Amino acid sequence: MRWRTPRPTDERNLPQAARHVLLSGVLRGDPEAGLDGGRVKMFSRSVPGALLVGVLVGLLPVRSVEGFGTSDGRTPTPTAKAVRDEVAATSEGPARAPAAMSDEEAQSIVRALGAMRSKGGHTPEPGQLVLTLEESIQLTLQKNPNIQIAQLTRDGRRPEVARAETLFHPVAGGTLAGSRTGEKDVGFKKDDELIDGQRVADEGARKPTAFISQTVPTGATLLVSGDMRRRETVGSDIGNVDTNYSVSVVQPLLRGGRIYVATRAIRDAEYDLRMEEARLRAEILAATARTKAAYYNVLLAERVADMTGQAAAQHAAPLDASRGLCRPGVVPDRDVRGARIIQADDEARLATAKGDLELAENALTDCLGVRIGTPVVLRDDRIDFEPVSLDLDRWLAAAVERRPEIVAAKEALEKSTLHVRVAENTILPQLNLVAAYGKGETGTTLGNALNFQGDVWTTGLVFSVPIGNGAARTTLAQAKIEHDRVEQELAQTERGVELQVRATMIKLRTDLERIRARAAEMEQSKGKLEQAEARFARGSGSSLDVTGARDKLLAAKTDLLKSVVDYDVGLAELEAVLGGPI
Template structure:
């Protein structure tokens, strides 16, 4: 609260007529219409709109921020990629059907124009299993009709039921290789989730900074308006004193220049307020720049001493970029394991067996399948050995180099994280001290201004010195406000780095 200034001593020496002129001038100044700056200040005064809290801004940003919405699409795509990888082990149904006909003369017999009419249908199901093998079960039905009078069965139905398996024994064998794509996709969803968390932390930090900037801009506007009011009061007093012969034209001119300088500062402060409002609305809304933002204020800060060891330990545990890098290394380890296995030649075991029947009746052809005399089986090994396996070894070396590169990059991220934490902790410590210093500086400037104003009222100082003291007071107030904002911005950055912003604002994952 601003202290009351002592009554000007020269008022005691004014004549009744001069005192009436001064009262009339003060009344006319009070009845002047509000300046644009004062109107803007009145518009943002408490009660005009509902207060806008930092928590509400963060909740809106998490709901409407464009960058976060884009990142959520990436997370959704990662889940779809996992579904695609798992779908590789879904059963696959196959159905083929067809019809063919042929007619030809047989020169070795007396048959002329032998015609065959064929119809075939095959239904099958195949399934991959985690060992890398593929199982297939199929059943087929063929119908063959002919105009050959010597055919024993016309039409003839052929049915078969078969089961086959193909199992890699060297390259591509084992559940680690077979399930590599699924495990990699699972890690991909975790990385996408961590990237979303990182984006949330950044949005929270940016929203905090934008909110604090708006508080600073509006409070600075209030300070500028107070300075303008003081400058106008000084001009009014000097004008009155000039009429009574107490002041000179130079005093009035200095006061007029002070008013204009203060008005210019107000105009610049108004622009800063509008820019700060737009920056905040850009983070918490979508094309809502015409929305009137309510009263904002700096939230209280808890008294604490930042600790590097604690913040660094939290960062290693919770920092999304660091955790995402560790998950990426796990993916590369899977790639390396697959590449190591694939250095071997291909050796596949293929086995198949089944029953088949042939009959003139469709029902009998099917019914005789389990216990008919027709059967078949097959067992074979297929070996493929590229000469020298140069490509496979090169792929393995590439995977190994990529893994080592990312492990080195992880160490770099860890070191940069340590640097960021050290810098953020120092920033908080520095701004804590700066707040205390700026508060004392404001108290000193206030007392100096009051003293200079009292000397001016006693005729022992000039308008120039009063304006200089007023400028010093304004600068001190703005500097103290800036220190308060800088402290909260530094704390927001530290909370982003160590990941504690999520718990601070109750953000569920």
């Protein structure tokens, strides 16, 4: 294919490489690359070299990355050799865990994150919510709807404990009774006719009684009572007064005669309360992790939006300069279209970054429990990176001990165990010990009746056996089935927690590997940008090369930030998975 050399006096007929050299010289302010008299001189030195470089680059064969075939300039396609090598490596045995990140690597990443920090903070405006991370967590604990629902549910269980405890509160009472009876003489027979006896006397009685009853945790019932009865005969001036008091106890020895049976209602209420408290702790841990993740995501979105805006401004500066320095009609239409495409891409990326920022702020306000859409300003504008050592055994032990879901499941298991024991007690026969002691007196006056000279005591056993007792045995069978079900739920909960711990550890390990790779990629992108800028300064490169290098560096920085934020989110999730601090 022949190349026809264009006339050096018409820039529109120059090849692409020569036009880029022209534009680079104009933007550098090279006096020999002016638009008037120096233009021909600049062409005479730069055009032949640029043409030669372009032809040689076009004739070079495309080399694939080692182990990969290249189908395009973006995604490497694995070759057969790469697949065979990976299968062979996999068949040799499980891959070893990656080495821990060194302090030098961590400090290098921290310095890179500090270099990407926003130059100036946001000035709070009236109506904006200014928060640090700790303040965000405190606000979440106060206003998050899920936490408030869990708190109200927990608070609703507390009165049930107090209500169950009223079973052992003493009960006081009294009665007042009155009666009247009449007596007749014995009837007689007269002239073969039965004559009824005559009514000779009426007797009236009034009896007030006071008592106090107390149920004790052994299942026994204690009763203390006292009464006074006054009897009077109508038409007689003499009446009798009977007074007495007594103490009686009924103690079950078999059925119902155990402390755990008598206190079942209280213990059930306490179990329910502790389970709700565990659920509240679980909700607090989850809400705290979600708040940290939302806070980090807002920081990430703000940083990406700032870097995207700065990159768009850097791209716009040379393009605007080229438009201002080149006369109308000098820059070809293809270059104009390329500049417009770059500007459109910048605008699209900036719009996407702003949309992501708004979505992240909405998610944060949802976690905080404030009105969704409330403007938020973050005081902590630094993205931290502090790698932790991976200790699976210690994390599993801590999760089993502290995880609220496991605590709640263990409380439910203890509650079902209590129900089984109570149900086993209900199939026993009834055997009650009954004992009573009292003193009394009878006198014609109240004073004489209060001497309590007489006493009486009784004791005995009451025994009964239900015939069949099918209902109690059915209840026992149901309680055992429920206990087995709760045991399986506890085992499943523990397995689920272990899976979460392992998955979180894998995520953290993967994030560390990704951070290390992204940091290396960012350093490579910096070197390529420096090379592109150097070539641009020498006149052997174009502004589009610089723009492409800057885009790749921006993508590398964004990927590094996302990887670090993913790692920080993983640490927050790990605290929720472990049920407390790492």
